[in-house]
Amino acid sequence: MSLRSALRAQTADCHAAVDTLFGSFNLSRREDYKAFLRAHARVVPSVEHALEQAGIAQLLPDWPERRRAHLLAADIRALDDRLPALLPQPALRCKAAIWGAAYVLEGSKLGGALLNKAVADHLPSSYLSLQGPRGAMRLFIDRLDASNVDDLAAVSAARDVFDLFLKAGQLELEAVP
Numbered sequence: 001m002s003l004r005s006a007l008r009a010q011t012a013d014c015h016a017a018v019d020t021l022f023g024s025f026n027l028s029r030r031e032d033y034k035a036f037l038r039a040h041a042r043v044v045p046s047v048e049h050a051l052e053q054a055g056i057a058q059l060l061p062d063w064p065e066r067r068r069a070h071l072l073a074a075d076i077r078a079l080d081d082r083l084p085a086l087l088p089q090p091a092l093r094c095k096a097a098i099w100g101a102a103y104v105l106e107g108s109k110l111g112g113a114l115l116n117k118a119v120a121d122h123l124p125s126s127y128l129s130l131q132g133p134r135g136a137m138r139l140f141i142d143r144l145d146a147s148n149v150d151d152l153a154a155v156s157a158a159r160d161v162f163d164l165f166l167k168a169g170q171l172e173l174e175a176v177p
Helices: 003-010 012-022 030-054 069-078 095-118 136-146 151-175
Strands: none
Touching: 003 012, 003 095, 003 136, 003 151, 012 095, 012 151, 030 069, 030 095, 030 151, 095 136, 095 151
């Protein structure tokens, strides 16, 4: 079984929980959309930083083009909102953990493209609309599957990142007026 298949199968419950929770935000409503972005802003910069510290650029040379925290911050500022406190960085102690965490962030781009359709036209959406360099997802999947790393460590890291998104979403959803 490929690493991608193992990650998909063994994080399906986490993915479904995140999709359900974030599906509670009405992205056509300004306040919900701001809360949605703040939830992501609690996680994405932390995970991106952890990935960089762990050496993601050695595994994905186009990593700088894949980063999205700056787009997320720009959308939040364009909405005259504040950046929230970050949740703690995940511990990425091996290549498998790096791949697991990256799997969640890269996969969120696909979800973002779908969610972007629900965002009102007058709201900024550079974070959700960015797909990265041409062929980036195919390159990511190819490298992921060729990584030859421990499935368990990758799955554990991916589940940790999904859990961060769940926690962040719950925090922000509770604060939506």
